[in-house]
Every structure is written in C-alpha cells, then in structure tokens.
Amino acid sequence: MVIEQAKMQSLASRMVEHEVKGRSPWADARKRFVRNKAAMAGLVILILVALFALFGAHFAAWSNEELDYNVMGQVRELGMPSIASGHYFGTDDLGRDVYARTVQGTGISLMVGIVGAAIAVIVGTLYGATAGYVGGRTDQIMMRTVDILMSIPYMFVLILLLVIFGRSIGMLFLGIGLISWLDMSRIVRGQTLTLKNREYIEAARATGVPSWKIVLRHIVPNLLGVVAVYATLLVPLMILTESFISFLGLGVQEPLTSWGALISEGAGTMNYGTLWQLAFPLFFFCITLFGFFFVGDGLRDALDPKDR
Amino acid sequence: MTKPLLDVKDLRVTFHIRRDGDMPWALPRQLRAVGGVDFALKPGETLGIVGESGSGKSTLARALIGLAPATGRAEWIDGADLIGMTPRQMLKYRADIQMVFQDPLASLNPRMTVGQIIAEPLTTHHPGLKRDEVKTRVKEMMEKVGLLPNQINRYPHEFSGGQCQRIGIARALIVEPKLIICDEPVSALDVSIQAQVINLLIKLQKELGLALIFIAHDLAVVKHISDRVLVMYLGKVMEIASSDDLYANPQHPYTQALLSAVPIPDPVLEAEKSVVPLVGDLPSPMNPPSGCVFRTRCPRAQSACAEQVPALMGEGHQVACHFPGPLTEAEIAAVAAREARPVPA
Numbered sequence: 001m002v003i004e005q006a007k008m009q010s011l012a013s014r015m016v017e018h019e020v021k022g023r024s025p026w027a028d029a030r031k032r033f034v035r036n037k038a039a040m041a042g043l044v045i046l047i048l049v050a051l052f053a054l055f056g057a058h059f060a061a062w063s064n065e066e067l068d069y070n071v072m073g074q075v076r077e078l079g080m081p082s083i084a085s086g087h088y089f090g091t092d093d094l095g096r097d098v099y100a101r102t103v104q105g106t107g108i109s110l111m112v113g114i115v116g117a118a119i120a121v122i123v124g125t126l127y128g129a130t131a132g133y134v135g136g137r138t139d140q141i142m143m144r145t146v147d148i149l150m151s152i153p154y155m156f157v158l159i160l161l162l163v164i165f166g167r168s169i170g171m172l173f174l175g176i177g178l179i180s181w182l183d184m185s186r187i188v189r190g191q192t193l194t195l196k197n198r199e200y201i202e203a204a205r206a207t208g209v210p211s212w213k214i215v216l217r218h219i220v221p222n223l224l225g226v227v228a229v230y231a232t233l234l235v236p237l238m239i240l241t242e243s244f245i246s247f248l249g250l251g252v253q254e255p256l257t258s259w260g261a262l263i264s265e266g267a268g269t270m271n272y273g274t275l276w277q278l279a280f281p282l283f284f285f286c287i288t289l290f291g292f293f294f295v296g297d298g299l300r301d302a303l304d305p306k307d308r
Numbered sequence: 309m310t311k312p313l314l315d316v317k318d319l320r321v322t323f324h325i326r327r328d329g330d331m332p333w334a335l336p337r338q339l340r341a342v343g344g345v346d347f348a349l350k351p352g353e354t355l356g357i358v359g360e361s362g363s364g365k366s367t368l369a370r371a372l373i374g375l376a377p378a379t380g381r382a383e384w385i386d387g388a389d390l391i392g393m394t395p396r397q398m399l400k401y402r403a404d405i406q407m408v409f410q411d412p413l414a415s416l417n418p419r420m421t422v423g424q425i426i427a428e429p430l431t432t433h434h435p436g437l438k439r440d441e442v443k444t445r446v447k448e449m450m451e452k453v454g455l456l457p458n459q460i461n462r463y464p465h466e467f468s469g470g471q472c473q474r475i476g477i478a479r480a481l482i483v484e485p486k487l488i489i490c491d492e493p494v495s496a497l498d499v500s501i502q503a504q505v506i507n508l509l510i511k512l513q514k515e516l517g518l519a520l521i522f523i524a525h526d527l528a529v530v531k532h533i534s535d536r537v538l539v540m541y542l543g544k545v546m547e548i549a550s551s552d553d554l555y556a557n558p559q560h561p562y563t564q565a566l567l568s569a570v571p572i573p574d575p576v577l578e579a580e581k582s583v584v585p586l587v588g589d590l591p592s593p594m595n596p597p598s599g600c601v602f603r604t605r606c607p608r609a610q611s612a613c614a615e616q617v618p619a620l621m622g623e624g625h626q627v628a629c630h631f632p633g634p635l636t637e638a639e640i641a642a643v644a645a646r647e648a649r650p651v652p653a
Contacts, residue, residue: 022421022462199415203479206373207429208395208402221419 029225032302039298045291049284053106061086062097064104065255071095076273081280090276093269101257102281108169108252109239109259110288112176116238117231119177124184125227129215131185132192143189146182154179155244162250172251176238187230191223225303232296236289243285259285311385312348313486313519314372319345319380319391321364321371321543325594339594341367343543343601344380346620351385351486354513354520356534356551358527358566362590364543365523366410369489372521373405374398385486403433406480410492412472416464422475423460426450429483445482453478453508470501474508481512489521494529506533527570531555539563542593542601549625559625559632562602584635585643600630607635607643 033039062068068087071078072095081090081098089098131142158175165171195201196219204214243260245251252258259281266278320343324336342364349355357365371378372390382390390401406429409415416425426446430437437445447457453474464472473493480488490509494502510533513520524530530537530551537554539546539562547560558564565584572578586605591597597604603613608631620628 019458019461022459022466024421024463025418025465199409199411200417202375203407203409203415203476204417204428206375206402206407207432207479207483208399209428209432217420218417222417 029299029302033298036298036301038294039301042291042294042298045287046295049106049288049291050110052284053103053110056103056106057100060097060100060103061088062100064096064100064257066097068095068097080274081276089280090274092265092277093274098262098277098280101262102284105257105259105262105281106284106288108256109242109285112169112172112242112258113235113239115173116176116180116241117234119173120180120184120234121227121231123177124181125188125220125223126215127181128185128188128190129192129219129223132189133196133211133215133219135193135196139189143186146185149179150182158245159248159250162245167250167253169252169256172242172245176241180234180238184227184230184234187226188223191226192219195219195222225299229296229300229303232292232299236292239285239288310350312383313351313353313385314349314390315381315383316345316347316349316372317381317383319368319371319378319382321367321376321378323377337594340596341376341543341593342371342378343596345540345543345545347538347545347548349487349519349521351519352513352517353536354522354534356530356537357521357523357540358525358530358537359540360525360566360590362542362593363540364593365525365540366491367543368540369407369491369521369523372489373402373407399433403429403483404486406483406485406488408473408476408480408488408490408493411496412469412476413464415476416472418464421461421463422450422455422467425464425475426478426482429479433483446478449478449482452481452512468501469497470504473497473501473505477505477508477512481516484516485518487519487521489523491523492525493522495524495526502529509533527555527567539566542590542596544601545620545626545628546602547625547627547629548620553625557625558634559627560602560629561606561608561635564635582637582640584640587643600628607639 057064068085068091071085071087071091078085081088087097087099089102092098092101127142127146131139158179161175162171201214201218204218209217239259242251242258243263246258246260247264249264252261262281263278263285266275266281270278321341323339323341325339326334326336330336345364345368347355357368359365367376370376372382374390374393374395378391380391384390384401384404388397388401390398390405393401416422420428423443423446426449427442430442430445443460447460450457450460455471455474455478459467464475467475476493493509494505497505506529509520509522512518520533522530522533534551536548537551538548539554539560541562547554547558547563549557549559554563555567558567561584565586568582568584572581584607588605591601591604597614599612599614599616600606600609600618603609606613610631612630616630618628618630620626
C-alpha cells in the first residue's frame with residue numbers, strides 16, 4: 001500500500017505539537033445543562049426579566065414618579081392597561097404608571113436577591129470551608145456560633161433592625177446578608193468534610209501547599225457545584241424574604257418599590273376591580289421564581305457527580 | 309559504609325481514639341498503628357514494605373512525610389530529624405521526599421488540568437519561576453513518564469488509570485526529589501499496566517538516582533523492584549533482608565506464611581506446595597498482644613513469646629523472633645490441624 005510517508009509524518013508531528021484542549025468537568029456540566037429544556041427555558045425567562053429590569057424604563061411612556069391627574073379618582077374606568085394612554089400595565093390608585101413601577105420593582109427585587117445570595121455564597125463558602133478543613137476545636141467553635149445565630153428568630157431581628165436603624169435599603173441588605181450565609185456555611189462544611197480526606201488533598205499537603213491555598217485551589221472549586229445549585233435556589237428565597245418584609249411595610253420605602261411592595265398595594269385594591277395592579281407585579285414575581293427554580297434544578301442535574 | 313539517606317529509629321504512630329459517649333474527662337483509647345520501626349535507607353536504594361492490610365504500612369509512609377503524628381527519629385542525610393518539625397521547617401524537605409498514591413484517579417484534583425496538577429509542587433517550592441518555564445518543565449516531565457506533552461490541558465477524567473498514575477509520578481518527580489514513597493502505586497491497576505508503571509519507576513530510578521520506599525501487598529511486585537524488603541505485622545517490623553535473601557531464606561514464621569501464600573503459576577507445583585496457614589485474624593491494634601505481636605497466630609509460639617518483645621537482631625538479614633528458622637513439616641501440620649478445630653478462647 002502506498003501511503004505518503006512524508007505527509008503522514010508531518011501530520012503526526014502536527015498532532016503532537018498541537019496542544020489538545022481538555023474537556024473540563026465544567027464544560028461537561030454546561031453541555032448537560034444546555035440539553036435540559038426546562039432549565040434552558042428558565043434561563044431564558046430570567047434573562048428576559050433581567051433585560052426588562054435594565055432596559056424596560058426606555059420604553060415607558062410615563063416615569064415612575066409622574067402622576068397621571070386625568071385618571072386620578074377614576075382609576076377603575078380610565079386607569080386600565082392600554083397602549084393608547086401609555087399605561088401598558090395600567091395605573092395604580094395614585095395614577096402612577098404600573099409599568100414603570102414594575103420595572104423599578106423588578107430591578108430592586110432582583111438586586112436584593114442577587115446581593116443576598118452573593119453574600120451567602122462568599123461568606124458561607126469561605127466560612128464553611130475553613131471550619132471543615134481546619135476541623136477540631138476551631139470547627140466546633142465556628143459551627144456552634146452558626147447554631148446560635150440560627151436559633152435566633154431572624155425575622156424578629158430583621159424587623160427590629162429596620163425599626164431601630166430606620167427603613168433603608170442598605171439596612172435591608174445588611175439584615176438579609178446576616179442571615180443568608182448560615183445555611184450555606186453548614187452545607188459547605190459538610191461537603192468539605194467529605195473532600196478533606198481525598199487523596200489529592202493529601203497529595204497537596206504532602207508537597208507542602210499552604211492550607212489557605214488548599215482551601216482555595218482544591219476544596220472550593222470542588223464545592224462550587226453544590227454551592228451554585230444552592231445559590232440559585234437561594235435567590236428566590238431572598239426575593240421572597242424581601243417581599244415579605246416589604247409586604248409588612250418595613251422593607252423598601254417610597255419612592256422606591258419592589259415586587260413585595262407592589263403586590264401588597266395591588267392586593268389592597270383587589271376588591272375594587274383594579275386587578276391589573278396586582279396581576280402584573282405578581283406575574284413577574286412568579287415567572288422569576290419559576291425561572292430560578294428550574295435553573296437550580298437543571299444545575300443540580302448537570303453538576304450531580306452521580307450522572308457521570 | 310555510606311551514610312543512609314534516611315535513618316529511622318523507633319518510629320511510633322499512636323492515634324488517640326475517643327468513642328462516642330465517652331465522658332469528656334475519660335482518657336482516650338490508644339490505637340498503636342506503628343509501634344517502633346527501625347530501618348535505614350541508602351541513597352538510590354529501593355526498600356519494599358510488605359504486610360497484610362492494617363499492618364501500618366501506609367501509616368508509616370504518612371508519618372515520614374508528616375501527615376500522621378509520629379514520635380521517634382527519622383534522620384535525613386543532612387542530620388535533620390523529620391519527626392516533630394514545624395511545617396515551615398518541613399517545607400524544605402518536602403521537595404526531597406515526594407509521594408505517589410494508591411488510587412491514581414482520586415489523587416488528582418478533577419477540576420485541574422494535568423499541567424496544573426504536575427506543576428503544583430514546582431510552583432510551591434519555586435514560586436519565582438516564570439509561567440512558560442514551568443510549562444516547559446512540565447512538558448519535559450510528561451515526556452519522561454511517557455505521556456504526550458500536548459495533553460497538558462486535559463483533565464484527569466480523560467485519562468486511563470495507568471496514565472493517571474504516570475501523572476502522579478510526574479508530579480512527584482518534577483521537584484527532583486531524593487526519595488519517593490510509593491504507597492501501593494499499582495494495586496489499583498491491571499496487571500499489564502502494573503508492569504508498565506513498575507518498569508517506568510525502575511527506569512526513572514536508574515536515570516535519576518532516586519531512593520524508593522515501595523509499599524505493596526503483592527509480594528511478586530515487591531521482589532521485582534526492591535533491593536531490600538521489610539516485612540511488617542501489626543505496626544512492627546518482623547524481618548528485614550535483601551530481597552533475594554528474604555525470598556530464598558525467610559526466617560520469621562510470619563514471612564514464611566506470607567511467602568507460602570503466593571500462588572505459583574504452575575498448577576502441578578501449586579497443588580504440591582505446602583502452605584503455612586495463618587489461624588485467626590489480625591489482632592486489634594487498640595489491644596495488641598503482649599510480647600511478640602505475632603504470637604497469637606504463630607505456629608511456634610511458646611510462653612517466652614508472650615513475655616518478651618523480640619528485638620530485631622542480626623546483621624544484614626534482621627529478624628524479630630525468639631525462635632527464627634524455617635518451619636518444619638510437623639509444625640505446619642500442627643497448625644493445619646489447629647485450624648480445623650475452633651481455637652479455644
């Protein structure tokens with residue numbers, strides 16, 4: 001058989017020279033995630049909601065502060081959703097544009113959710129991984145502290161905080177951030193305990209890698225799967241908490257608003273035939289929660305090591 | 309006589325075990341995993357360590373690299389004692405002593421590329437190295453252990469078990485150590501791959517002048533690779549001898565029992581060979597027998613064995629036994645008969 005020797009040889013050497021790109025566990029997980037239809041639908045919904053929060057204001061005919069004096073007092077007759085009047089989602093009792101208010105509320109609610117979850121992820125992961133990796137008495141003290149903090153009824157503390165230090169959005173972030181990392185640190189600690197005696201950690205210790213580097217380089221990346229899943233499920237939880245606080249009237253204050261505040265207002269006027277005041281914020285609230293739950297579910301399936 | 313690279317004297321590892329439900333002031337129970345091991349390792353030499361599961365082989369290895377709490381002395385060639393060093397002092401020696409682990413895949417971080425894994429000891433011990441210098445050295449090392457250097461960006465799960473073990477060996481070799489401790493490096497691999505990995509280790513050892521401590525429970529593998537062999541039982545050294553001497557002329561009853569259990573790849577010989585049966589199980593290291601730890605299962609045990617701990621005696625071929633020497637047919641028959649009956653408590 002005649003094979004062009006020279007050509008084959010150059011091909012072979014080219015194959016050896018060219019660095020093969022590896023398929024990382026993350027790439028595998030991404031592939032599985034993309035194949036999951038429900039999760040992708042959830043992701044699309046979330047992206048659309050985020051775009052709505054970011055750019056929705058450009059399409060509003062009314063700003064969120066303007067009052068439409070024409071509809072005031074006759075909201076039920078004139079304030080209904082219509083393209084012609086520019087109130088796409090109708091107006092609220094004061095004649096403010098529900099569309100613009102929903103855009104504003106979406107932004108704030110998403111921010112609360114994401115900031116809360118981000119605090120939980122950063123603080124909880126580092127705290128839990130440190131406690132689990134160091135072990136012994138340090139672990140005992142750190143985890144008992146978490147137990148004590150968890151046993152405090154957080155809603156009560158949060159409400160007290162808001163009452164004492166004033167109702168500001170910064171205070172709300174602080175309050176939610178304070179409680180959100182506790183569960184995360186427990187989960188991460190448990191995972192760290194299972195990882196800590198793996199041979200690759202032992203290999204790193206044997207070669208003299210400092211402890212903090214082992215935590216950051218070997219433990220945290222192997223935890224991120226669990227953390228990512230839990231974080232996506234934490235975002236809706238944070239949104240729910242904020243909505244609850246706002247529903248009570250303690251959270252976000254006028255002129256700012258959030259889904260919880262809007263739903264609260266809408267629910268107050270439910271009986272007067274102005275159902276759109278409730279329906280539109282509630283719709284965004286629900287699809288976002290669904291979106292996060294589907295994405296979280298998809299992430300869990302994609303990152304579950306049992307699937308491999 | 310050359311100075312030994314590593315001179316271990318009376319190395320002990322004791323774990324303190326607290327059971328659930330113990331009162332906080334109750335003394336923890338002691339588990340003596342390694343109970344006084346002595347050996348010396350010359351530069352470039354291979355020491356095989358054999359023994360059944362639970363005999364303390366791996367704990368001994370972990371104690372030497374400071375992963376298990378140990379007492380005693382382990383003197384490095386420059387006179388430093390490796391036991392009881394602070395982590396900072398130990399760091400200098402960690403580059404000289406590297407370890408290859410048992411489970412090839414589990415000893416590699418699944419989220420890191422092969423290049424990052426192999427480079428880790430290098431960047432830890434030589435933090436000043438430039439990125440492309442590290443990369444060149446990693447690639448050289450991959451070539452040396454028989455991996456294609458272009459696979460540097462792949463992840464461990466994309467390799468076979470044998471390849472993963474080669475990655476583990478490359479990681480151990482990249483800092484140019486003087487001693488590599490191999491903790492059962494081939495027991496998780498297929499027989500054909502075992503041969504490849506062992507021959508690779510022998511080849512690299514010759515090229516680089518490494519000393520090896522090779523832990524295994526496969527006696528044939530140990531014979532093939534080792535200059536000297538150390539037999540452990542319940543945390544104690546039973547016998548140390550040069551590999552040829554030990555396999556041809558085992559003195560300790562335990563060594564004889566171990567060697568007689570090695571299958572011979574010839575059905576006729578296999579059927580005829582006399583096997584020294586070992587009665588019972590390994591005693592608990594929480595509550596080891598008095599005197600000689602092997603006496604509970606020894607065919608030749610006498611009252612003296614219960615009273616006095618036998619010292620490791622002899623020049624070159626060292627045995628820790630009060631009554632060393634080959635077992636006679638009568639003794640073997642007696643054990644076989646004892647095995648047939650339940651042992652009286």
